[in-house]
Each structure stands twice: as C-alpha cells, then as structure tokens.
Amino acid sequence: MSDAYTTLTRRLADADPDIARLIDDEGRRQANTIRLIASENYVSQAVLDATGTLLTNKYSEGYAGKRYYEGQQVIDQIEELAIERAKAVFGVEHANVQPYSGSPANLAVYLAFAEPGDTVMGMSLPMGGHLTHGWSVSATGKWFNAIHYGVKRDTGTVDFDEVATLARTHRPKLIFCGGTAIPRTVDFAAFAEIAREVDALLVADIAHIAGLVAGGAHPSPVGHAEVISTTTHKTLRGPRGAMLMSTADRAKALDKAVFPGLQGGPHNHTTAAIAVALHEASTPDFSKYAHQIVANAKALASALTERGFDLVSGGTDNHLILIDLTSKDIGGKPAAKALDRAGIELNFNTVPFDTRKPFDPSGLRIGTAAVTTRGMTEADMTHIAGWMDDAVTAARAGKEEALDEIAAQISDFCAQYPIPGWSA
Ligand SMILES: Cc1ncc(COP(=O)(O)O)c(C=O)c1O
Structure with missing residues (x-):
C-alpha cells in the first residue's frame, strides 16, 4: 500500500483491504502510465471528493421543488446550482444534469422527440459516430430507422454533400452531429442548415469536445443545435455522468424523457461533482487548459x-x-x-x-x-x-x-x- 494513501482510502483499507488494495493498484497503474485514451481524463481532487460523499445516500426522483421523496432541502440546492453553472458555462437556456451517462442521455433525446420506427440520422460508427447515433447493435439502431453519413475518402472530413442528399431523401426526424472518433472541428452551422431545410431536429453530441467548447477551444453548437448532449467525464473533466442542454422550448420534453421516461432517482453525488467540475470549467485556468x-x-x-x-x-x-x-x-x-x-x-x-x-x-x-x-x-x-x-x-x-x-x-x-x- 502506498504511504500517501488518502485518509479516505485508509478507512477503506481497514474496512475492505481487498478492494482498497485493488484501488491502490489502479492508482499506481494510472500514475505510472501515459493515458492517451481520448475519452478519459483525471478529475481534480475536489471532483473526487464530491463523488465520494454521503449524497449517494439520498433518493430524489423528480426535479427541484417537485420531488417524490421528502428531505430534498439540500439536494434541490445542489441540483439547481449544477444547472445554473451548466447554463452559464455553455450559454444555454436549459440544462438537465440527471442523465446517468452519455448513452442514457442520448436515449432520452430519442424518447423526447421521436417515436419507435421513425427515421433518424447520425454519423456511422466506423466513420467516427457513436453507437447511440443509431448503430445497428444499439437499441437506437434496433428501434429506429437509422440512416448514416460518413466522411470523404480523400480528406477524412464529413461529407456534407452526402449529409444533405441523405437528409433530403430520408427526411429524418433527428440528425445527430458529433461523435466519438472525429479529429476535426464539427461544423455545427453546416449541419443546422441541412436540418432546417428538411425540418429535422439537430442534436449536437459534444461528449468528446465539451471541455474544449467550455474553454473556447472549439466552436459552440449553441445557436445551431436546439438540443445538446454531453458526457461530463471526457475533456470536461468531471465525474462519470452526462447532461442534456437545449433551447427553452425543448426543455419540458427533455426533462420528461429523462424522468420519468427513462430514469429513476438521480445520482446526487454525481450531480454535486458535476457542479464542482463546471465551477472549475468556468475559470480562466480551464480555458488555458482547453x-x-x-x-x-x-x-x-x-x-x-x-x-x-x-x-x-x-x-x-x-x-x-x-x-x-x-x-x-x-x-x-x-x-x-x-x-x-x-x-x-x-x-x-x-x-x-x-x-x-x-x-x-x-x-x-x-x-x-x-x-x-x-x-x-x-x-x-x-x-x-x-x-x-x-x-x-x-x-x-x-x-x-x-x-x-x-x-x-x-x-x-x-x-x-x-x-x-x-x-x-
Ligand atoms: C460522442 C459520444 N456520445 C455518447 C457517449 C456515451 O457515453 P457513455 O459511455 O457515458 O454512455 C460517448 C462515449 O464514448 C461518446 O463518445
């Protein structure tokens, strides 16, 4: 066991030496290797601290002021603070900080704005899209008629002629932009123009680049995509979780889809840690980091x-x-x-x-x-x-x-x- 074990982990070592040893081993592995996994990061001690709190004890189905369990005097404040910070950092009208992770967040978008069997469009998985953008093995590919666009062979960048042609032919209800293996700037304005033409709802999945958007190192989808989905644990450097953001007119449908549509009680310890990460993301230091x-x-x-x-x-x-x-x-x-x-x-x-x-x-x-x-x-x-x-x-x-x-x-x-x- 390493000497500089935190107090918290020392207590864990007394209670459960097997798990404590494995966490210590993982810490050593993380510290001694170069982490180049594009979707991973190291959260701050403050984010770790918030994640490991007694907030995990509390059930809070519903939203602030409209919960199904009592004892929400403090949880309501935490969730509202997280929401206010998300709105300020990303400049959005509405934020929901309850999705358990990126995949359920995206599923909530389908639930809010599409019916099973509807046509949806996203980048294909082998071209850089995410499973939840309608790939065949995902529920989103099984329950919806998913059409996929890709990149140009010569440039490796999104083929907007293909996006426009597919959109005009298939008239999808939703168009997802963004993805999981895209090394270039997402042209939100170009996607928005196509979505407008075919009357589709544009969803920007900024899971990978959220920290860059927050820090001003990637253009923002705000003003182009009415719905924005993101994980909180990649470049944004928060706990494992997700957020959905939108224009005010999409707020009600999104909130209803997250709860009661898809989830039960939010993970309040994660909500607090998201709030901490958003506080960090609002600083000039974070912009330098991005x-x-x-x-x-x-x-x-x-x-x-x-x-x-x-x-x-x-x-x-x-x-x-x-x-x-x-x-x-x-x-x-x-x-x-x-x-x-x-x-x-x-x-x-x-x-x-x-x-x-x-x-x-x-x-x-x-x-x-x-x-x-x-x-x-x-x-x-x-x-x-x-x-x-x-x-x-x-x-x-x-x-x-x-x-x-x-x-x-x-x-x-x-x-x-x-x-x-x-x-x-
Ligand atoms: C673009 C994108 N969307 C959604 C997700 C899903 O996130 P999670 O793994 O938290 O379900 C990911 C995860 O890699 C992603 O890259």
Missing part, C-alpha cells in the same frame, strides 16, 4: 507524422488523433496491446473505410485531455511520439523486452506529473 489540450494534440500529431504515422484527415483540430496503421504493417489490436505493455494506454479503433474487422481494425485512437491535465506540454508530446514509434517497431519485431524497457522509462517520466487522488 487550449493546451489542442496545442498538445497538434504537437503530437506533427511528431507522429514525422515518424511516418498516417493520420486520418492528416492531423487534428481538437484533442483527438486517429492513426491509420496500415503503412506500419501492424493491426490496431496488437499495436494497442504492445503499447499498453510499454506504458501507453490507448484504444484500437476502426478508421474510415477500414478493410479489417472491428475487433482488430487498422487504427488507434488517442487524445491529449488526460496528459494535459498532468501538466505535459508540446515538448513532452515529442517524447511520447518517440516511445509510440519505438513500441510499434518492437511489437512488429516481437521484442517484448524492449516494450518493458520503454515502460520503465515511461514510469520514471510520469513521476514528474502526479495525478490527483494517488501518490507513491
């Missing part, structure tokens, strides 16, 4: 390109980079496993027009939100690209001991950049 995420991603993209990695769309505008490993002669899965052994955590991913199977696709997806939280800057990105290149080369040559040597170097390197919630 811009540094993008600067780091651009630096990492350049360094990888110099080392012969092909990047989908040729680079990045945001926190995310999609690497096509085809020219490196290694699959995404073996590369991801080798990099994990070398101390670089990321995920294998399909690339647009992938010829390989989804469980061993051609790509890797990486992001810079987490390393930027640790204080790493552009110069560090050059080192990371070097280690990635060395690890991929070692993996191709089957040199496992080389991967272990890289892991040792990375562990030393990471010691300069402590993470909240754990120290050696």
